[in-house]
Amino acid sequence: MAEKKDPPYFMYFPDNYRWSAAFINMLSAAPYGGSEIGELHKIGVKLKGKAGDDDEAWFNACTEVADGVSEYADRWAKEGNNTSAAHAYQRAANYYHMAERFRTPKDKKALDVYQRGIDAFHQFIKLSDYEIEIVEIPFVDGSLPGYFVHPQKKIAEKSPCVVYFDGLDVTKEIQFMRGVPDLIKRGFSVLVMDGPGTGEAIRFRNHYLRHDYEVAGSACLDYLETRKDVDPKRIGIVAISLGGYYAPRCAAMDHRWAACIAWGAQWDYYETWKKRIDAQFKLSLSVPGHHINWILGVDTLDQALETLKPFNLDGVMQKMECPFLLVHGAEDEQIPLSDAQKQYDACGSKDKTLRVYTAEEGGSQHCQRDYLTLVVADMWNWFEDRLIKNLK
Incomplete structure (x- = not known):
């Protein structure tokens, strides 16, 4: 043996x-x-x-x-x-x-x-x-909850801003503890959100996960454009894990975004879950298998698969125009590196980067959970290069 x-x-x-x-x-x-x-x-x-x-x-x-x-x-x-x-x-x-x-x-x-x-x-x-506002973003049939975190370093009358969405099973409170303090030290304001299918949005408001995530992303842009302390031309978006679908979808479908980071790749989420279901969930999962039914608002796995069919970035990534950074772990057991390559190759942006973290350097697990400070430094450096340095 x-x-x-x-x-x-x-x-x-x-x-x-x-x-x-x-x-x-x-x-x-x-x-x-x-x-x-x-x-x-x-x-x-x-x-x-x-x-x-x-x-x-x-x-x-x-x-x-x-x-x-x-x-x-x-x-x-x-x-x-x-x-x-x-x-x-x-x-x-x-x-x-x-x-x-x-x-x-x-x-x-x-x-x-x-x-x-x-x-x-x-x-x-x-x-x-910290200076943090508890905010409500107008959304379909109600609103989405979020936190607007003010910058700790003033670099302009109107700050560049990052909208920070979560993933399949994360919350805005957890997301704050994944690098937000470093963003605001650089002069960014940050809007940390519970989007459809996550956090308070699903638990208390029945906002289920939806494939057209740009509806939520564009709602955040609309809100930020009303604020006198945010530069509407310097708003970036980042999202983690399944957020590797959310953020690129938002940026590809609404060209007001100035930069986009996918913290973990996604490509065809229907195929991802079909493999998991066919394997009777005996694969590496961050949640119990039935979690997918709950966030989609369906009763069976067959219904879940049917609902997931539009969750595909082919034909979407090609529409992206803003600078794009995709980070992924070489040893990611949830999403294969091949999906990252497909997503990167399809991206229509002229300024695009694929950063793969290896086991030797650290950060090779799903969304670099094994070396968070490294990936946060790389991502926020990239945001600073695209959204701040040309201000000076």
Whole structure:
């Protein structure tokens, strides 16, 4: 029998891709205030010896630790120690939302924990030294929730701005802890969004995932054009994971965007899920397989596949005109590198770059969860080159 080889990257739970992916996502948020190793170790100890499909154990372990961190935050806030409290509320928000992500259908217990994450993040906003507005973006049959984060470095009366969408299973609160503090230090404002199919938008407003994501993207542009503190000619877009479909689709279909980053490739999302379903979900997934039914608002996997047929970037990428950066991991187990090459080759932009991260340098996992600060530095450097440096 051939000897089983260790993966060329770190796995916290060696035999559980999904739990490891989530755990490393929490761990990598530490440079941006999203986690603390001692708190994560408590989660790991609680999960020791648990079966990989015991998502109730995951939910309970993360929630219990989040509750403990919230208790610290509440005590410090009452004592007037706002800085300490803000830090703790931010981490608690991350743990609450990572606790809830595997729990579908979203029962009352799940939604209560999710709301605790939002409440904790709002306390973080109130007590931290970040200037963050809680905003509503007018959208079909209502609005989409977001955070407008003001720049910490003033470089012009009207700042360049980045719209930051999430992915299949991420939230705007988690997204903040994936590089936003570094963007605002460079002089960008950032609009961090829960789009259709994610976060509050689906949980509390029934905005299901849609293939024409440019409807959400263009709504954000329309909103930003009303602000006197944003330069409407210098607005970029970035989105992570499935956001590698969202952001390029938005940029290709609305030429007001000044730059676009796909943080992880996508090509034909119908084919991606057909392979997963045909394999009975025995592939590397970041969520339980039935998650796709929930975000699409359907009852069966057959209905999900039918709904996913238009989620294809062939014929879309060719329409893109703005500068485009695509980043991808060489060892990405969720989306093959070949899809990244197809997406890059099809892109119509004259200024386009494909950056592939290897195991040797780090960042080779899905969306560089194993070296977050490296990819964030590269992406934000690229945004700065396209949206700021020619201001000076």
